[in-house]
Amino acid sequence: MNKYKCVSCGKENLSKDEIGLTKKLISRDATTFYCIDCLAEYLCVTTDELRDKIEEFKEEGCALFK
Numbered sequence: 001m002n003k004y005k006c007v008s009c010g011k012e013n014l015s016k017d018e019i020g021l022t023k024k025l026i027s028r029d030a031t032t033f034y035c036i037d038c039l040a041e042y043l044c045v046t047t048d049e050l051r052d053k054i055e056e057f058k059e060e061g062c063a064l065f066k
Protein backbone atom coordinates (compact mmCIF):
# COMPACT_ATOMS: atom_id res chain seq x y z
CA MET A 1 0.00 0.00 0.00
CA ASN A 2 1.08 3.58 -0.56
CA LYS A 3 -0.49 6.90 0.29
CA TYR A 4 -1.66 7.73 -3.20
CA LYS A 5 -5.29 7.55 -4.08
CA CYS A 6 -7.32 8.75 -7.00
CA VAL A 7 -8.66 12.23 -6.30
CA SER A 8 -11.63 11.56 -8.56
CA CYS A 9 -12.99 8.12 -7.64
CA GLY A 10 -11.07 7.44 -4.43
CA LYS A 11 -9.37 4.25 -5.64
CA GLU A 12 -6.50 3.55 -3.29
CA ASN A 13 -2.98 2.28 -3.77
CA LEU A 14 -2.35 3.78 -7.20
CA SER A 15 0.40 2.11 -9.20
CA LYS A 16 3.68 3.78 -10.12
CA ASP A 17 2.42 3.87 -13.68
CA GLU A 18 -0.72 5.77 -12.72
CA ILE A 19 1.25 8.25 -10.66
CA GLY A 20 3.83 8.66 -13.43
CA LEU A 21 1.13 9.14 -16.00
CA THR A 22 -0.60 11.86 -13.96
CA LYS A 23 2.71 13.67 -13.64
CA LYS A 24 3.57 13.25 -17.28
CA LEU A 25 0.19 14.19 -18.73
CA ILE A 26 -1.20 16.68 -16.24
CA SER A 27 1.62 18.26 -14.26
CA ARG A 28 5.09 17.30 -13.26
CA ASP A 29 4.34 18.96 -9.93
CA ALA A 30 1.02 17.21 -9.41
CA THR A 31 0.15 16.57 -5.80
CA THR A 32 -3.15 14.89 -6.57
CA PHE A 33 -3.30 11.81 -8.73
CA TYR A 34 -5.73 9.91 -10.90
CA CYS A 35 -6.21 6.22 -11.54
CA ILE A 36 -5.94 5.13 -15.15
CA ASP A 37 -9.72 4.97 -15.59
CA CYS A 38 -10.25 8.54 -14.42
CA LEU A 39 -7.27 9.79 -16.40
CA ALA A 40 -8.72 8.25 -19.54
CA GLU A 41 -12.05 9.94 -18.88
CA TYR A 42 -10.38 13.27 -18.07
CA LEU A 43 -8.30 13.18 -21.24
CA CYS A 44 -11.07 11.70 -23.41
CA VAL A 45 -8.99 8.70 -24.44
CA THR A 46 -9.23 4.97 -23.73
CA THR A 47 -7.30 3.13 -21.06
CA ASP A 48 -5.70 1.06 -23.83
CA GLU A 49 -4.27 4.24 -25.32
CA LEU A 50 -2.92 5.23 -21.93
CA ARG A 51 -1.32 1.81 -21.48
CA ASP A 52 0.36 2.26 -24.87
CA LYS A 53 1.60 5.66 -23.68
CA ILE A 54 3.05 4.11 -20.54
CA GLU A 55 4.99 1.64 -22.68
CA GLU A 56 6.23 4.49 -24.90
CA PHE A 57 7.40 6.52 -21.94
CA LYS A 58 9.16 3.49 -20.50
CA GLU A 59 10.93 2.87 -23.81
CA GLU A 60 12.03 6.51 -23.84
CA GLY A 61 13.52 5.87 -20.42
CA CYS A 62 11.33 8.45 -18.72
CA ALA A 63 12.40 8.79 -15.10
CA LEU A 64 8.81 8.97 -13.92
CA PHE A 65 8.26 5.33 -14.82
CA LYS A 66 11.27 3.74 -13.19
Ligand SMILES: [Zn+2]
Nearest residue numbers: 006009035038
Ligand atom coordinates in the same frame (compact mmCIF):
# COMPACT_ATOMS: atom_id res chain seq x y z
ZN1 LIG B 1 -10.16 7.11 -10.31
